[in-house]
Amino acid sequence: MLELIGISTYSLFGQLLVGLINGAFYAILSLGLAVIFGLLNIINFTHGAQYMMGAFAAWMMLNYLGMGYWPALVAGPVIVALTGIAIERSMISKLYRVDHLYGLLLTFGIGLIITGIFRNYYGSAGLPYPVPDVFQGGIDLGFMYLPVYRLWVICASALICLATWLVIEKTKLGAYLRAATENPSLVEAFGINVPRLMTLTYGFGAWLAAMAGVLAAPMYSVNPNMGIDLLIVVFAVVVIGGMGSIAGAIVTGFALGLIEGLTKVFYPEASSTVIFVVMAIVLLVRPAGLFGKVA
Amino acid sequence: MTTIDDYTEEARQLDKEPAMSVEGLEAWYGESHVLHGLSFDIREGEVVSLLGRNGAGKTTTLKSLLGLVEKRKGSVVYRGQQLIGMPLRKIAPLGIGYVPEERGIFSGLTVKENLLLPPEVRPGGMSLDQIYELFPNLRQRLSSQGSKLSGGEQQMLAIARILRTGARFILMDEPSEGLAPVIIEQIGETVKRLKNEGFTIILVEQNLQFASDFADRHYIIEQGTVAEEISNSELVNDMEKVRSYLSV
Amino acid sequence: MTEVSQTTTALPHADTDTDPLHYWIMAGIAALVIAAPFLVYPFFAMQIMLFAVFALAFNLLLGFGGLLSFGHAAFLGWSSYVAAHSAKVFGFTPELAIFAGTATAMVLGAVFGWLAIRRQGIYFAMITLALAQMAYFVALQAEFTGGEDGIQGVPRGELFGLIDLDSDMTMYWLVALVFLGSMAFIYRVIHSPFGQVLQAIRENETRATSLGYETARYKLIVFVLSATLSGLAGSTKAIAFQIASLTDVHWAMSGEVVLMTLVGGMGTVFGPIVGASVMVVMQNTLAHLGAWIVIVQGTIFVVVVLVFREGIVGMLSKWLKRSL
Secondary structure, eight states: OGGGGTOOHHHHHHHHHHHHHHHHHHHHHHHHHHHHHHHHOOOOTTHHHHHHHHHHHHHHHHHHHOOOHHHHHHHHHHHHHHHHHHHHHHTGGGGTTBOTHHHHHHHHHHHHHHHHHHHHHHOSSOBOOOOOGGGOSEEEOSSOEEEHHHHHHHHHHHHHHHHHHHHHHHSHHHHHHHHHHHOHHHHHHTTOOHHHHHHHHHHHHHHHHHHHHHHHTTTSOBOTTHHHHHHHHHHHHHHHHOSSOHHHHHHHHHHHHHHHHHHHHHOGGGTTTHHHHHHHHHHHHOTTOTTOOOO | OOOHHHHHHHHHHHTSSOSEEEEEEEEEETTEEEEEEEEEEEOTTOEEEEEOOTTSSHHHHHHHHHTOSSEEEEEEEETTEEOTTSOGGGTGGGTEEEEOTTTTOOTTSBHHHHHHOSOOOSTTOOOHHHHHHHOHHHHHTTTSBGGGSOHHHHHHHHHHHHHTTTOOEEEEEOTTTTOOHHHHHHHHHHHHHHHHTTOEEEEEESOHHHHHTTOSEEEEEETTEEEEEEEHHHHHHTHHHHHHHHHO | OEEEOOOOBOSOOOOOOOOHHHHHHHHHHHHHHHHGGGTSOHHHHHHHHHHHHHHHHHHIIIIITOOOOSOTHHHHHHHHHHHHHHHHTSOOOHHHHHHHHHHHHHHHHHHHHHHHTTSOHHHHHHHHHHHHHHHHHHHHHOTTTTTTTOEEOOOOOEETTTEEOOSHHHHHHHHHHHHHHHHHHHHHHHTSHHHHHHHHHHHOHHHHHHTTOOHHHHHHHHHHHHHHHHHHHHHHHHHHHTEEOGGGGSHHHHHHHHHHHHHHOTTOSSHHHHHHHHHHHHHHHHGGGTTHHHHHHHHHHHHHHHHOTTHHHHHHHHHHTSOO
């Protein structure tokens, strides 16, 4: 039937796969933003740059240290998380007592600095990063072609989202985080080191972004601008999903990725704007976001 | 980190001095100067209540003792340590527990998570079994979300989680507020039992009858200072007079 | 000892008291505007003035309305496209082209504002950014905007069909008029009853609502005003510099106007003018540095937000103890 509209199943499912992968990244990044926002009350504009740094960490480890994908997957996000912790300790924490719009502006500025530095040294053209050997090639499923690496990315992303959800909803540390999000001063009055919790949370958010960056490196070329346009879409995702629930952010991310993929098949010109249109609709119908608590 | 021996030695020495001594406490919320030089004492094992009209500064006093206000000045000495200037997270480990106004139960946490949240600060806190024995209805509601509890259950949870930590100096803000008389009685029984076990309690209350059931002394707070100090027998004898004075 | 633990400072207090000093300052600015073309390139002065209008419009929303929009480039850019296209392709005279562009910005402002107002604070900023990004993609893909090349060779035309704007000096006077007029208009708005209500909403919205004010409507009105004036800047810019390009509709431009307002002083009357001047001067002197400009801008953001939140005019105002 699809042939009638001139679309093969290969191209349909191919786009859906791309959509699913984009959705996975939307989910991971909006998760990071939501976790940071919940506790620190700032929108982390540096998130895009941290995603980019993750990809660059992988590239640098390969090209300067000869270390491959697996070490990059482990060490890259950790390095970026450490820079995040440094940023929070030295700058972001100074703004907690001030209107949280300043936090937004600060992280915007930091994002500009980081992006500018990388652009200065590496230009704007993309740098290639190879797909690891074990994931080379693909499987022909009959109705679509499934590159192994992309299957890996989907599985890894799902795993990361699930693990994050488990930690936050089911562990003691997660309980500290959830409680501090609701009432930070009471939690501190119980003797819990809330400032340190905030630092770690920011570091974790940066870790998530960078992890997505490492996963992205073999698929998209590694370039300094890769995080910014992605981040703005993620903002729209966050507005659509609301930041009230972890599960909500994950579901919304994946769903919007799929919607974007579908749009690319049937109405390609709209694919770069469809998520913003969905955002506008959600704002009209359910301003708090699909999973949000009251604004 | 203090050991059991240090603790008992401390307690022996401090029997002579008040457990907490507040002098000239002032506090601000933004531009608003709420406490204007409050002074009072409380000895080990005493239960003292802060009475007063709405807006007199009772809750603010408790918050100022901990450091939950924007700006404070003066002196709060607890067992020889000056609390003003100390970061908030270092207060609880001194053995001070806080049961806030409106209970402060976290809606995103289950009852069990709420109960286990405050870390142990002193040896000798109640075990979970002891807590379930004291508050049987909590055991049945362990996996419910915190927000699903009734007011009375939330109040018990708020007290229970502090008892688990081993804190022996408790700040309680209006525990009877908004609760049915039957529940108030239950809470009262709990507080009486704590007193018998030697806890030191500062209680903020509007319910004079409730306060008089176990407090040894009362401070009447008015416009951010201590207006008067009365013993419990004085309150019991003149309760109507005090009540009408406070409701003017 | 005094212990301060948890102060939360709101955005800087916007002083809406009039002060005779203000009229002297405005006269001084007018004098500067008249003298400028004899001291610097008219082109350069026009750049400053038009960005100053943009920043003044933006500050109306942020400094006085208390709303941070991260998508104002949409208004600047789209108004410039419409003005450029109507002048070049439809043959509109410059005042009609500017009117068309400004009207476009007003409509866009009404739509964006109406959607964004539904959320507060940080969400508001994200929504404006997302909507503006959508406007960017449409501009990128639309035929008439010329994509990466933009619309070039926009004719200056004859104002009212009578005054030839081809000469830079004549164009300059029109820009000067737009600038001084906008400055005066915005000053009036800030110090009007409308401005007072806005101030009240900004400081304590719940209180304003309980007093009976429909806060959403006020916020929408100031948003549309801000968008419209940004559109005025954009349209005039298209005619003055004879080009409309993607730069004006890109998110980086939204960031720049925020920076101008921040550096100059949020919530001050004259801050945006100073901020715009500083940024334009900086752009022109550092143009050869390429990617370093972005790093410098980012650094200024960071430094200003951490230690210099009142901005230049804000600090001056504090020092002089007069509202500026």
